[in-house]
Amino acid sequence: MEIRDFFDSAYSTPERYWWRQPNIYSLSPEDHAGSLMTQFILRHARHHGPGRALDVGSGEGADAIRLARLGWEVDAVELSGNGVRKIQKFAREAEVQLRIERGDLLTHPFRHGRYDMVICNGVLHYIQDKETACRRLQELTRPGGINAISLWSDYTPVPDCHRVVPTFPDRERGTVYQAYATWSKPLLYFERMRVEQGHHDMPGHLHSFIKMIAQNVYRPPEPRKSS
């Protein structure tokens, strides 16, 4: 099955597929105790904004809507047409303005300049060519801006229930980590064997993740250890 068809189907019902917990649009970091990434994004957005943000693979727009509620100017780009329609609906209900486009991270023209924050949350394990994907995220980031990235690591195998589409988890210090070798990393953690609670349409299963906030500030790469 194609990834776009998979998510078109996942987003075909009116209720949320992701983020069904209460307070999803809360701007208070304490309301997101299950996600260090969300806490970091909110704290950063409060202290360094309002600025311009791009949420790529934005799903149903939860990250994008939170940032817009903080006064940020937010663009959302999503592969699934049903996803785009749900972002439009949820943004309307949350009374925020977003610029929403349907597109693929690898080929979208991205015509609206560079951003202070680029979020790519849960997307890169659907993309095999991670070098190009990361380069595009980086080219879209202003000096000093941040990329907020979450993807599956190969610390645990892809659960059988997810094997309906091709997926490409990365090594914890693999292609994605290496692509950001010269960026500083205010947050990097490897979340292992986390019980999936974000969606409810599959039997119970686990994922392992790479979670990284990388900042477009030069940091010399660490010397390779000699063997």
Ligand SMILES: C[S@@+](CC[C@H](N)C(=O)[O-])C[C@H]1O[C@@H](n2cnc3c(N)ncnc32)[C@H](O)[C@@H]1O
């Ligand atoms: C796991 S969901 C995460 C959604 C959202 N970022 C969130 O955290 O709630 C992954 C999303 O990435 C989108 N996606 C997958 N491959 C993509 C690509 N190449 N370009 C843009 N979006 C993509 C899917 O359609 C899906 O909505």
